[in-house]
Amino acid sequence: LNPGEEVLVPSPDYPLWSAATILNDGRPVYYRCAPENGFLPDPVEVEGLVSSRTRAIVLINPNNPTGAVYPRELLEKLVAIARRHNLLLLVDEIYDQVLYDGAKFEPLAPIADDHPCITFSGLSKVHRACGWRVGWAILTGTAARTTDYRNALDLLSGLRLCANVAGQYAIAAAVNGPDTISELCSPGGRLYETRRAVVEACAASEHLRLVVPQGALYAFPSVIGAAARGFDDHQFALELLETENVLIVPGSSFNVPYRDHFRVTLLPQAQVMGEVFTRIDRALGRRAEAAGKVVPIQAKARHAAA
Template structure:
């Protein structure tokens, strides 16, 4: 027991108690402890391509090497002019209105830009409509910028697609924005055009900023199609986020961008606020910015990985096959992104706690997954895995998962005698 009085202890911000980020949280810390003891783990908690042997495309690496002598000074707070020009041109080509370099911000990954944009937008108590499940950074950044995330359901019975009617019912006088994650992390859902048009109409009716996380925009499987939101929004304010981390497998370079579209008179104040906040952090990582033009103008290096025979496709197929063969798992097939979000069903799901299971799975089977409740859902029978390992590794992973679930199903159905009668174990 500590002898220090409470007043002597360094206090932290109270709102941190509301923030969860289990992707790198308690389970990841326990994984490091086990590894320090010599345990070999298969860690499926982070969508980090480089940790699974992927490399950033060679033409991006060459672009940085070729300009490394120019990377010592700070650059403009919004990013290198050439990088912003390349992003603006690429987004104009896909129909984004008002795409101009002055509306492009380069950040230390999309994460930083999400935080800056919410800081520019929110007053204390303002609300942001966030999908459930969400990528938990969106909830965390909303809370830490004194806002309140309000969740709209993306129901697994509806292929994890939201209901626009429910979204509109959640709008209040304090609502400032609607967040869309498309393709979705953690579910892999991709949103059809008609659904996006209805959500855009809600945003326009209630004067809400559209905040669109499209970091997986080219990671698509089978016949899935990606529909960018900004062209549908037209003159309505919309900020779109993407970067080098996923499509270009360059997470560690920490290069993301945002593009602010919409009528200038409607977005001018927000644009100035983003510029101010960008200036306060001086600038984003400079060397990585020299790869932006090469990325948006260079060859397509992701589609082959997502097509039959490609590594991501075959690993996804392994997950689908494993879930279909299991008595304990169900899966809505991911149409895009780098993840699967299986549900535990049947006897194994009775009294199931996703966090306890994730810990037991790591301890007994050497596999680290992320509990589904970490993604701000009210249920506790899902978990997320990344699709980045080789297919053979993923088949082994799901054999281990199924083994752990079979043990659980057997335990909860074991007959326990009670005074001459019997009942299933709780």
């Protein structure tokens, strides 16, 4: 990026995309993925943000932190925007096989076809090999339109990257080996049952609302009702850690303009997650009770006339 050039980034986003844009002298411009729309972007709003300085669009599908999975029709509209404005597509698909209840993942590169697209993935999510620090980027599109990107990636790999040999062998074994994730995401599987525990806990709570995640490893509930009065997600995260020994991520950490959401991971066992939400609900109950208290106003004493 040249200084001041822009990248369209989803809100909420995985913060590394904003950081990478800023570190490369660019400016992240956020397009809304509103909870009332299932955390899916509105293509009309996205295109309205394109300017003469826009160079790329970032997509995160399945989404972190919301768990939204983008339907093909939406992806086709976003690709069409990239074509009309000659924008590079940057797509984070690292959760591509982490899906629930029949949700269907659509890879972007085949839809983009000859249009330049870089797809990012790795071993840390589907294959649960976080410590290996192994990932990859796949550049697609016609050679005539991707030569400059390919040359830049070759230069970057020669100057800055040094993938370990064992990790490279692990990629082939993982992507060509047996499917080890689908069972975890199906009824009875660890991720599915933890997700079920989160969904049921939020449905039973008068303080929480949840857009049910269709993919990825997270849930992104919002706080509602009396507990939401004066709610600050960072303050609540600290309070929850200090009083209930529960660690959450404040929603505003994901570059959203509101402060009433938080993220939890689906990695704990279902029974543990049930206890986690019992504690969250207890803390929110205290907040709701405090918000409902009426503090009497003390009348000022009047001085008698001399």
